[in-house]
Amino acid sequence: MEIIDTIGSIRLYDSESATFQLFYPCVKLEGEWQDTDISELDTEFQEFCTNAWTDEIKTAYQSHIDENLVE
Secondary structure, eight states: OEEOSTTOOEEEEETTTTEEEEEOSEEEETTEEEEOOOTTSOHHHHHHHHHHOOHHHHHHHHHHHHHHOOO
């Protein structure tokens, strides 16, 4: 797992399927921001995300999406 940009995107490699998954600190549902639900993932990944996704990173991600998303 690694952080791949300044807005908190995390890339996770799954060796069993030889694929990458991207995770973001927040999701916008019906116009409201919510933290990404990572509760189903392993504890090591949850801890990594918790440390990486500070309030500052979440705000940067939300601002980036709000400024660049065409609705």
